Amino acid sequence: MTRAIRCRVNGRAVAGEAEPRTSLADFLREGLDLTGTHVGCEHGVCGACTVLLDGEPIRSCLMLAVQVDGRELTTIEGLAPAEGLHPLQAAFQDKHGLQCGFCTPGIILTAYAYLQEHPAPSRTEIREMLAGSLCRCTGYHFIVDAIEAAALELKGDPTP
Numbered sequence: 001m002t003r004a005i006r007c008r009v010n011g012r013a014v015a016g017e018a019e020p021r022t023s024l025a026d027f028l029r030e031g032l033d034l035t036g037t038h039v040g041c042e043h044g045v046c047g048a049c050t051v052l053l054d055g056e057p058i059r060s061c062l063m064l065a066v067q068v069d070g071r072e073l074t075t076i077e078g079l080a081p082a083e084g085l086h087p088l089q090a091a092f093q094d095k096h097g098l099q100c101g102f103c104t105p106g107i108i109l110t111a112y113a114y115l116q117e118h119p120a121p122s123r124t125e126i127r128e129m130l131a132g133s134l135c136r137c138t139g140y141h142f143i144v145d146a147i148e149a150a151a152l153e154l155k156g157d158p159t160p
């Protein structure tokens, strides 16, 4: 038996259906075809499935789809403006902050929410913020570079 779910995803009203046991991650990927949300551990450990729920980063593998009824979601597909990339996305591209890209959507959405509250983080603070996001490829150095560059860009000061 499925339940109706009405919510807003990336600024659009969405009406879908899911079984009560369906995770939010599976609902986004399979129900709404938003496959930018990646699923790694399915245990809340890796951060790959991170999306924003009412502006706060959450692990979509740990939430049920029915729990987002009436709420607002942002996935990586909703971050970019109509033309081009969000500054975080552009910085990851410019600074080589990704390799396979599996962790990237979750890290970018985590960083997006963090920079709203901490617009000028130190490299140490960026590394602490990344503690809940696992990347098996990059060694994190270029990810930190990218987030640092994006923070400067978002403040209107691209000069390190």
Ligand code: FES
Residues within 6 Å of the ligand: 038, 039, 040, 041, 042, 043, 044, 045, 046, 047, 048, 049, 050, 059, 060, 061, 062
């Ligand atoms: S897939 Fe959700 S935290 Fe790893």
Ligand code: FES
Residues within 6 Å of the ligand: 097, 098, 099, 100, 101, 102, 103, 104, 134, 135, 136, 137, 138
């Ligand atoms: S870029 Fe491959 S897991 Fe992070």
